[in-house]
Amino acid sequence: MSRALEGELAASLKSGDPTAAYDAISELFAPNTDGDLLELEILGRSHPFPDGCYLLRDGCAVAVSKLGLVQAFLVCKKILTAHLDGSKPRKGEELLAATAVMLLMDPEHLTAANTRKRVLQERMSSWSSPALETTFKAEKHFLDNLLTSRLHRHTKSPTLWAHLQWLLRVFVSMGIPVDGLSDIRKVVFVAGERHPRNYYAWNHARFLIKTGLLTPSEDLLGLVIKWCAGHHTDTSGWSFLYFLLDNTRSSSPFTVHRTFEEVVTLVQSLRLTNESVWVFLRTLAASPFTGDADTSQFLSIARSFIEISSFSSDHDVLRSALEWCETYRAMPPLADAVVTQRNP
Amino acid sequence: MSENAANLPEELQLITEAHVKYIQSLDTRKDDYEYWLTEHLRLNGLYWGLTALHILGHPGALPRDETIDFVLSCQHENGGFGAAPGHDAHMLSTVSAVQILAMVDAFDELQARGKGNGRAQVGSYIADLQNRQTGTFAGDEWGEHDTRFLYGALNALSLLGLLHLVDVDKAVEHIAACANFDGGYGSGPGAESHAAQIFTCVAALSIAGRKDLIDIDRLGRWLSERQVGRGGLNGRPEKKEDSCYSWWVLSSLEMIGKTHWIDRDSLVAFILSCQDLQGGGIADRPGDMVDVWHTVFSITGLSLLGYPGLQPVDAVYCLPKSTVQRVLG
Numbered sequence: 135m136s137r138a139l140e141g142e143l144a145a146s147l148k149s150g151d152p153t154a155a156y157d158a159i160s161e162l163f164a165p166n167t168d169g170d171l172l173e174l175e176i177l178g179r180s181h182p183f184p185d186g187c188y189l190l191r192d193g194c195a196v197a198v199s200k201l202g203l204v205q206a207f208l209v210c211k212k213i214l215t216a217h218l219d220g221s222k223p224r225k226g227e228e229l230l231a232a233t234a235v236m237l238l239m240d241p242e243h244l245t246a247a248n249t250r251k252r253v254l255q256e257r258m259s260s261w262s263s264p265a266l267e268t269t270f271k272a273e274k275h276f277l278d279n280l281l282t283s284r285l286h287r288h289t290k291s292p293t294l295w296a297h298l299q300w301l302l303r304v305f306v307s308m309g310i311p312v313d314g315l316s317d318i319r320k321v322v323f324v325a326g327e328r329h330p331r332n333y334y335a336w337n338h339a340r341f342l343i344k345t346g347l348l349t350p351s352e353d354l355l356g357l358v359i360k361w362c363a364g365h366h367t368d369t370s371g372w373s374f375l376y377f378l379l380d381n382t383r384s385s386s387p388f389t390v391h392r393t394f395e396e397v398v399t400l401v402q403s404l405r406l407t408n409e410s411v412w413v414f415l416r417t418l419a420a421s422p423f424t425g426d427a428d429t430s431q432f433l434s435i436a437r438s439f440i441e442i443s444s445f446s447s448d449h450d451v452l453r454s455a456l457e458w459c460e461t462y463r464a465m466p467p468l469a470d471a472v473v474t475q476r477n478p
Numbered sequence: 479m480s481e482n483a484a485n486l487p488e489e490l491q492l493i494t495e496a497h498v499k500y501i502q503s504l505d506t507r508k509d510d511y512e513y514w515l516t517e518h519l520r521l522n523g524l525y526w527g528l529t530a531l532h533i534l535g536h537p538g539a540l541p542r543d544e545t546i547d548f549v550l551s552c553q554h555e556n557g558g559f560g561a562a563p564g565h566d567a568h569m570l571s572t573v574s575a576v577q578i579l580a581m582v583d584a585f586d587e588l589q590a591r592g593k594g595n596g597r598a599q600v601g602s603y604i605a606d607l608q609n610r611q612t613g614t615f616a617g618d619e620w621g622e623h624d625t626r627f628l629y630g631a632l633n634a635l636s637l638l639g640l641l642h643l644v645d646v647d648k649a650v651e652h653i654a655a656c657a658n659f660d661g662g663y664g665s666g667p668g669a670e671s672h673a674a675q676i677f678t679c680v681a682a683l684s685i686a687g688r689k690d691l692i693d694i695d696r697l698g699r700w701l702s703e704r705q706v707g708r709g710g711l712n713g714r715p716e717k718k719e720d721s722c723y724s725w726w727v728l729s730s731l732e733m734i735g736k737t738h739w740i741d742r743d744s745l746v747a748f749i750l751s752c753q754d755l756q757g758g759g760i761a762d763r764p765g766d767m768v769d770v771w772h773t774v775f776s777i778t779g780l781s782l783l784g785y786p787g788l789q790p791v792d793a794v795y796c797l798p799k800s801t802v803q804r805v806l807g
Contacts, residue, residue, distance in 0.1 A: 337669055
């Protein structure tokens with residue numbers, strides 16, 4: 135859903151009941167810590183809703199009327215503005231309700247997201263631990279809903295992902311356990327599938343590793359290889375796989391070889407010639423932590439693919455891969471000569 | 479429509495007047511719902527629109543006084559700027575504010591009418607966002623770190639003459655840690671290589687005078703592989719071409735002296751095909767809806783490509799060269 139409003143929609147906005155729209159839609163995000171994640175969609179002009187109807191629900195599947203959402207957003211904007219300028223301060227629950235609707239409308243609304251952080255932070259100085267745990271888990275549930283939805287902009291929103299990272303740091307500071315492996319499977323993998331090449335979702339995966347909320351284990355490696363195999367045109371998945379190898383090789387040199395073998399088998403059996411997987415392989419094959427035997431195998435596979443492939447576009451990808459690997463296998467990166475920091 | 483050797487078809491020309499009118503129209507629809515729906519991007523949008531107008535050769539197309547008044551109305555007591563009045567301060571909108579004031583030559587107005595002690599107040603807002611242990615910059619008090627914010631900080635501080643407020647060496651170390659084996663750079667150490675993040679890292683190193691740290695061949699090769707199909711550029715492997723990468727990729731190539739590693743003519747043709755010939759403005763791809771983001775980065779891309787009739791753009795600052803020369807001397 136883009137930010138633009140179609141002409142008819144803009145005309146319809148002049149009628150209708152914005153407060154009713156707000157009441158209906160904000161109910162969707164009443165604090166909830168468990169239950170299945172919603173499958174959220176926003177439907178515009180192509181799916182007109184009956185008068186006075188702003189939501190359609192079928193179990194976990196929820197469709198929100200774009201017209202209703204825009205009307206509700208304008209109500210929320212007034213609430214938030216009056217609160218921030220001091221003319222009409224609101225309680226935490228009201229602000230959470232209003233900002234939830236605003237973020238549903240536009241996940242990049244930074245002030246709405248920050249207002250939620252302020253509400254939660256204020257609660258930290260006065261609420262009991264059990265109540266705080268509930269409220270923070272409800273916040274995570276709210277975010278997980280948006281990040282795994284079928285809303286194209288939400289699943290890749292840097293504002294929402296950063297908000298989740300702030301929240302997880304709060305979890306850690308309060309001793310609330312975080313199941314990193316569950317987050318990878320239920321949030322990152324899903325967001326990565328909803329929005330291909332999802333930069334911020336996979337950035338979050340790195341956050342989980344770097345903060346120790348997720349351990350780079352053999353299990354994790356297996357899951358990621360499987361995800362990449364099922365989404366072989368997704369360069370972000372392959373890039374995360376490389377990141378994992380770069381971070382785990384010190385604990386198990388064999389994992390590099392095993393990964394290499396699995397990906398090569400996939401490429402050969404499916405005759406894959408797409409750029410994402412070949413960029414991954416050439417980078418891996420040229421990396422200093424990859425053994426010579428694997429590198430040689432890569433080069434010979436590349437050469438055999440070039441011989442038998444008939445499309446010139448494939449040739450470009452394959453020849454680039456071959457040349458790149460030959461060049462950079464022999465050449466250490468410039469960065470090695472510079473003092474670098476590897477820790478965030 | 480008749481064609482002869484002297485007249486190129488309309489779709490192969492830059493329709494400057496239409497783009498100027500499109501940008502001017504963006505701020506006049508205050509009774510439009512869309513205006514309020516995009517309020518949280520307003521200051522950034524103003525920077526994008528104003529930059530495009532300057533490069534198109536129409537610097538006066540937006541009223542100067544109103545522009546300055548609006549920018550200053552976005553400032554908080556701590557010196558930072560939000561995207562619009564009442565919106566939280568953030569590095570990105572603060573940088574946009576500084577860039578806008580630089581273009582309209584209004585640093586003296588900032589000094590006279592800005593919060594606290596003028597330029598220094600803005601400088602200290604930005605400087606306080608640096609993590610002195612790691613060199614990296616947060617976007618705001620809530621702690622998101624991204625090389626975009628580091629670049630923004632060096633961009634704005636250098637324009638304000640306040641680069642000494644931050645630890646540039648530590649910032650440089652951080653960027654060096656963001657260099658990937660594949661030649662690219664990401665939003666942080668070990669992050670996925672991405673053309674826009676590459677721009678932020680290379681431009682930050684340029685401002686810091688440390689381009690010697692860049693593996694030019696490796697990076698140049700990664701960037702040159704962004705050109706696909708009809709000549710447009712993408713931002714990562716196997717993605718669709720998108721007109722805004724005409725800036726992120728090309729400016730990076732410019733900064734490392736390798737713009738000849740892509741086919742410039744086909745890129746020009748691609749960018750021009752993304753124009754909306756009826757309403758003005760430029761889209762990400764031919765036929766899609768236009769927006770001011772894709773408009774500015776297509777125009778700055780065309781300027782780098784030497785398209786006739788455009789003002790020269792500074793590859794490091796993404797501002798008219800005339801602005802950068804005036805401010806930095």
